[in-house]
Amino acid sequence: MPELPEVETTRRGIRPLVAGQVVTALQVRNPRLRLPVPTDLAAAIVGERLAEVRRRAKYLLLDFPAGSVIIHLGMSGSLRVLAAGEAPGLHDHVDLVFGSQLLRLRDPRRFGLVVWQAGDALAHPWLSRLGPEPLGGAFDGAWLHRVTRGLRLPIKQALMDAQRVVGVGNIYASESLFRARIHPLTPAGEVGPRRCERLARAVRETLEMAIAAGGSTLRDFVGSDGRPGYFQQQYFVYGRAGAPCRVCGSPVERAVSGQRATFFCPRCQLR
DNA sequence: CACCACTCCTGCCCGC
DNA sequence: TGCGGGCAGGAGTGGT
Numbered sequence: 237m238p239e240l241p242e243v244e245t246t247r248r249g250i251r252p253l254v255a256g257q258v259v260t261a262l263q264v265r266n267p268r269l270r271l272p273v274p275t276d277l278a279a280a281i282v283g284e285r286l287a288e289v290r291r292r293a294k295y296l297l298l299d300f301p302a303g304s305v306i307i308h309l310g311m312s313g314s315l316r317v318l319a320a321g322e323a324p325g326l327h328d329h330v331d332l333v334f335g336s337q338l339l340r341l342r343d344p345r346r347f348g349l350v351v352w353q354a355g356d357a358l359a360h361p362w363l364s365r366l367g368p369e370p371l372g373g374a375f376d377g378a379w380l381h382r383v384t385r386g387l388r389l390p391i392k393q394a395l396m397d398a399q400r401v402v403g404v405g406n407i408y409a410s411e412s413l414f415r416a417r418i419h420p421l422t423p424a425g426e427v428g429p430r431r432c433e434r435l436a437r438a439v440r441e442t443l444e445m446a447i448a449a450g451g452s453t454l455r456d457f458v459g460s461d462g463r464p465g466y467f468q469q470q471y472f473v474y475g476r477a478g479a480p481c482r483v484c485g486s487p488v489e490r491a492v493s494g495q496r497a498t499f500f501c502p503r504c505q506l507r
Numbered sequence: 508c509a510c511c512a513c514t515c516c517t518g519c520c521c522g523c
Numbered sequence: 524t525g526c527g528g529g530c531a532g533g534a535g536t537g538g539t
Contacts, residue, residue, distance in 0.1 A: 238533090239533095269515095270514095270515060270516090270533090270534090270535085294533075294534095308533080308534085309533095310515095310516095310532085310533065310534090311516095311531080311532045311533060312516085312517080312518080312532090327517090343516095344516080344517060344518065345515090345516045345517050345518075345531095345532085346515075346516055346517080347515065347516070347532075347533065347534085348533095362534090362535080386509090387509080387510095388509085388510090389509075389510065389511095393510090396533095396534095398533095398534075405532085405533070406531090406532070406533085494510095494511085495511090495512075495513095495532095496531090496532080497530095497531075497532090
């Protein structure tokens with residue numbers, strides 16, 4: 237399930253292989269994603285040079301002269317660079333062919349998206365109202381404190397709201413709150429300035445560590461099994477209900493918040 | 508606004 | 524061994 241670190245690792249993996257290359261063909265094998273792949277996509281990009289691969293939140297932006305292909309990996313999407321002619325698998329929806337190689341989007345659960353945005357990609361309605369990047373300078377404790385005043389909803393849900401900060405998904409929300417020693421069900425408005433500071437720092441550190449862990453597997457984006465290698469990453473609480481907290485040994489608990497599984501240590505994390 | 512519920516889809520795991 | 528059921532999960536959308 238790609239969260240921001242996986243998307244960033246994907247970006248870093250594919251960028252050196254496709255940036256600067258000209259699209260020679262587009263193959264839409266299965267247009268059915270969360271929204272249908274636009275039928276006029278080929279007209280927009282075939283024959284054009286891919287200038288840059290950027291990321292905003294969990295969206296990947298493939299920049300062309302006239303606009304950008306915006307890709308979201310949903311929860312099961314992956315992008316790999318393969319040799320042209322590589323036989324497609326069951327859920328390989330789209331290929332961007334660049335001469336002798338291709339960029340292949342696979343998405344078994346079809347929560348992903350491919351859209352075309354003419355002109356500035358950031359002007360797309362899905363991107364234009366997003367909050368700050370968690371790894372950028374605009375996100376810090378002061379910002380987090382400001383955008384959570386008066387909120388009664390749990391801090392975890394506030395953290396996962398892309399208008400407040402982007403890129404914090406279910407896994408890293410739980411992990412960041414553990415790192416900051418804040419109980420995920422604490423009303424967001426009750427988290428004071430010092431704890432907001434700690435939480436903002438925890439979000440940044442958690443994501444940076446995950447990206448660093450993925451960086452060693454960039455070579456996997458070419459060739460056979462191209463999955464980013466976070467599976468080796470050790471989570472503190474996520475998915476560990478009943479298992480001992482890695483810090484204090486108390487059993488990790490599971491709750492549901494905003495219809496999402498939420499994991500925390502009841503002893504380390506205070507309301 | 509703030510908040511909530513619903514929706515998309517399929518691989519995987521569990522129990523029988 | 525096969526099969527049904529339940530679950531997970533990003534984020535847009537459409538309520539109250």
